[in-house]
Amino acid sequence: MTYSIGELSREFGVTLRTLRFYEDKGLLNPRREGLNRIYSRRDRARLKLVLMGKKVGFSLVEIKEILDLYDMKDGEVLQMQVALDKFEGQVAVLKRQREEIEHAIDELSQTMDAVRQILTQKQDEQKQAGEAA
Structure with a gap:
């Protein structure tokens, strides 16, 4: 086809x-x-x-390296070993990135909570000032 x-x-x-x-x-x-x-x-x-x-x-270079190994006539053993090594390395990279993202989300969530508290305080102060006037 x-x-x-x-x-x-x-x-x-x-x-x-x-x-x-x-x-x-x-x-x-x-x-x-x-x-x-x-x-x-x-x-x-x-x-x-x-x-x-x-x-x-x-990267495209890494992808090409893996794909080019398919063209070798070694019974695919070398290709599978290299691919497996690259996949394991990439899983480690992605896990580190996930941990960093989770940490960033936690920090941002804490910051959002603090800003919400300050905003609520300011809104309450404005409401009280408006009622006093």
Whole structure:
């Protein structure tokens, strides 16, 4: 099965420019028929992996390294080991980021509580001043 650039663009919600960019970076390799790009099932699968990799925070260079290992003929053992190592590293990064985000949310929530208290005080003072006048 083959896909046009428009079909992949619509299916994955990316722009044509994005697909051409990924092609320029060597992540996709559609064949050409005149001016048309014809994407294979392999290209579609690679695009899906690129987008998943980006979603979890991998750089395009890291994604390309993982994808390029698929082209090696080592029975996929090296590819799976490298991919697993990268995935474990990225999980650690994401967990650290989650902890930092949770800490930031806690701090911001405490600040919001303090501001609410001050605001309530000020509103009460204004209300009392208005009643006294």
